[in-house]
Amino acid sequence: MLSLTSEAQTLPKRLPFVNYTEVGGLFGRVISGTQNNKVVENKTNLTVQTLNGVKLTKRLAVGALVGLDWYNSALLMPVGAGLRFQITRPSDRNVSVFASTDAGYGLTWLNKSSTGYFVKGGLMLNPGIGLRLGKPGRGCLLLTLSYKHQQAQVEKPLRWNEVMRYETRQYNRLAIRLGISI
């Protein structure tokens, strides 16, 4: 028999806190020039990110993310939200696989460009997959592999006989990151 007292209102169940903090590299290429005169360059850049949120169900966690992607000509700070979905069944096992989806907007708050260059941030999308190693409920190691798509726009200074010049950028990189998670 449940006696209802004024204090026996059901409090919302405290959702457990999750944190996924990762650091790693963004790897890709860029092909410039014309069809017959291609120039291919390899790109490697640093990325760090932290996602803090709550575990909604046994498998699903959602959180807000803040990161830093230091591209060669732009330092972008993506802020947004991310989902972490555990693919392998939740259990006591020491290893689990999860899928991640992040979306956000890259801010140029920390960016500094040369005179005449003005960078504007854009959409960031980052679906991926990862491995969690460690006892559930304790701190775990993360190893993630994801595809990062970042858009940006740059105003460039005018050279002789030009009246307008701008660039639309789409960074498409493979992000390999190591991290910790609780």
Place this chain on the structure above:
Amino acid sequence: MNQIVWGYKDRQTIFFGPLQPFAVEMGPVSIKQQLITMKYPLYLVLVLLLGVSQSACTDKCTETRVFKRFTPVLLTANQIRQNIGTEAVRTLQAPGKIYTKNGFLFINEIKEGIHIVDNRNPEAPKMVSFIRIPGNGDMAVRNNILYADSYMDLVAFDISDVTNIRPIKRINNVFPSGQFNGGSWFVNSVTGDVHDQRIDYVKDEIQTNCEEGINPTNWMFNTLAFDSRSMSAAPSTGGVQQTTNGTAGSMARFALYDNYLYTVNSSELQLFDIQNPAEPKTGNKVQLGWGIETIFPYGDKLFIGSQSGMHIYDNRNPQKPERMSVFEHARVCDPVVVHGNKAYVTLRSGTNCQGFTNQLDVVDISNLFRPKLIKSYPMRNPHGLGIDFPNLFICEGAYGLKTFDASDAQNIDKNLRENIDNIDAYDVIPLGKSLLLIGRDGFYQYDYSNPRKLRLMSKIPVQRPGAVS
């Protein structure tokens, strides 16, 4: 002791909770077994990801630019001189400089002529007529006489009746060369023909490597040179002038002062005696240097903007301006306006201005023999400017119009009042209450009684057939 173990049995999971009295312990399952029993689709996803990443991890950066392309054009002297006349009203297509007098606006149509606009009601300007003048770029009005250049000639028009404007005097071959929008022209002294260039705006796109791609250069300098030649004690002409002049923008090459029309071409200052306004006579010529762009008369001084610097001339003897000093800067184009003991110079890159600097320089000219830089402010691509102290209006080309409070010369950039960036701004004329602005999109008139929020009074748009905007 609560033990939680987890293991497979017949491919089914058995979960033993902590409160179960009977916890069946199974040995720890090896990593190998765990990995093997992961579902195949997972491996597929991994392989797919890696495969896709091979082709998809390529940055894509597209640079779009609009630039000018020059094509040579030949015009005979006859073609130029006989093609002058009044026409019906036309739309603005490639507006150049603006000029105003007595409520009338004169808007130059680059190399084509001058639009006459009745602006007595600034909320509703009316196009009155169009004067066809081949090779026209500048104008000035004294009393009822309009002076305009036509490639190598100077033409005087009687505008007492704006509906019936007629040329009354022409002085031949006073300008040997010039330039419009970066395309230069010159007169072939043997044949008398003019070799000009037509400008087309071309848009193109290229794939870049997503970098800034600039090499740092150290050649830009900002030195000061001064000339301490003592001034001659020539008396000023004095007397009260019963003449009225119009007002030009900062990009003007024509200026009126006393009994003279001052015109600058690329290397010299050419004076015209207009004691009798209807009968201009060729006057003195002063060599200035190279890359001369603009002229701004202020009091009895002339401020001349050139690609190498700002020249200050003493005009106490109006028929013989004398150089006082030069404020040198990096090789860029620069119009100048003056108020009190400060000169405001904008420097820009692009077109025939070969430098890469885009900035506003505030120069202390309390000692005209020793102009001193107070401060430089970076800008996007500044063109013409206007000052109605403390309001400073800077045209930033494709980047619009910026209004500043210039009362504190050290902090002009922190006092940006407004930035209208959805228009193209080439030059301005502040008239006390209204601001006249000309740009590639058209002619705009603003009410700046509240300098923080300019009110658009009227607009004459550009209507260009099939152009790149």
